[in-house]
Amino acid sequence: MPSNPPPSTSPGLRVQALDSLSIVLGMGTPYLALDRAKLETNIQRLRHRLGGTTLRPHVKTAKSVEVARLLFDGGTGPITVSTLAEAEAFADAGFTDILYAVGFSPDKVGRVRALRDRGVDLVVLLDSVEQVVPGIPALIEVDCDGHRGGLVPGDPAALEIARALGADLRGVLTHAGESYFADSPAALVAAAEQERLAAVTVAGDLRDAGHKAPVVSVGSTPTAHFAEDLTGVTEVRAGNFVFFDLVMAGIGVCRIDDLALSVVTTVIGHRRDKGWILTDGGWMATSRDRGTERQRVDQRYGLVADFDGELYPDLLMADASQEHGILALRPGSTETLPDLPIGTRVRILPIHACATAAQHDEYHLGDGERWPRVRGW
Structure with missing residues (x-):
């Protein structure tokens, strides 16, 4: 994930600039991002x-x-x-x-x-x-x-x-x-x-x-x-260990900030009556892995961050169909659902890095470089 912006830069403008860069580089969503x-x-x-x-x-x-x-x-x-x-x-x-x-x-x-x-x-x-x-x-x-x-x-x-x-x-x-x-x-x-x-x-x-x-x-x-x-x-x-994930963070092997992998998705709609934000990244992009379900804190299908890597408080990828992700607040949360207009790009932090990476053909690095993955058996 890109580093946080310096204090003199507006976070909102920084996110917008990085988001625009990803579009210029031809990185249609969803895609697998790697923080080198x-x-x-x-x-x-x-x-x-x-x-x-x-x-x-x-x-x-x-x-x-x-x-x-x-x-x-x-x-x-x-x-x-x-x-x-x-x-x-x-x-x-x-x-x-x-x-x-x-x-x-x-x-x-x-x-x-x-x-x-x-x-x-x-x-x-x-x-x-x-x-x-x-x-x-x-x-x-x-x-x-x-x-x-x-x-x-x-x-x-x-x-x-x-x-x-x-x-x-x-x-x-x-x-x-x-x-x-x-x-x-x-x-x-x-x-x-x-x-x-x-x-x-x-x-x-x-x-x-x-x-x-x-x-x-x-x-x-x-x-x-x-x-x-x-x-x-x-x-x-x-x-x-090269990427870490939310399972590893959940058992105390790493911090959430250590996660090197994320799936970038785009907001495609809202169901305000249900408290949902819809994205174009379903389980085909993030996997069906629910490895934190047995842990003290269940992260569902992943935590949600803005494009710059800043976590939205209590926002989860709460559910998924094949090509739709549903973002919602954690049950019992007192936070407010963030206002994410259609077209906003967000990052999903993976539950199980191996399973999430397996859904993709390549890694996208922040400078536009792409690293291919080995597929098949």
Whole structure:
């Protein structure tokens, strides 16, 4: 988002000027706006937090080569992907150390081998002997909190998989997905330690049985920011942190002002009898994600800011149809609905950055630059 205007400038005139610039640049609404300064600040924050521990960023949030290069000072480095389309696109851009962190299946073998034949060290993820394919290196997935797939610590299947992999065993991986539902700093610290302990325990069991397990991979955006001990961990994965979102703000991982992503929409009508402002940005622009619904404060489909990034008090994107957004005051609010004439451009701050970004083909930066996103699977 553009910075706030200096004190000598009228905020209203500043917003109008920026809004006019977006129209001149041909940016019809809705579009996905990216604040590069906030993006870079978020990257530096996590780098500093991790110290010397390797960051293997998960590119599934941004799905952008340009964003990934900022993570490596303009170069390349180890990354995590969630689709083979991402792996192929990033390989084309020169990234050669890639972890495909979704359970491996037989239909993916040909594309994985093709990438490896190109010189890409593509590593897959599995939690059963049936998924082992000779010649394809893999990490064993560990379930640290019951969130998704993986083997719980102590499951003898880990040793069976290790024997089947042989020299193709790279180590273990876990993901504290339940940390997204933590509701206090103490709970986030505990989730990070639970994640770490599960991974290092299974890695230790493998080593005690004579297997090499050099990689111990952990990470989620919440635990990466709250881990107090990374003993035994070789790399941390996180993805959402580049943009952050209202889910992360709701559990205390970031501030609302840290959000680097927004969807710019235009006011197209009013229902004053209902207290509604209508926009041209529905769930096709912002997603159907309601990730704050289970939090103490439900932000519905997103918070609403003016074009300059200043939040309207208690104004929410309260509902959505495919191409219509409905803005309304938060239930119980004593604020006054803002007067937003037809044609006014506003920003919707995303509930879940990954889901919102996935609705768009590109990011629009404030200077007119556009960064494409990887699509497909």
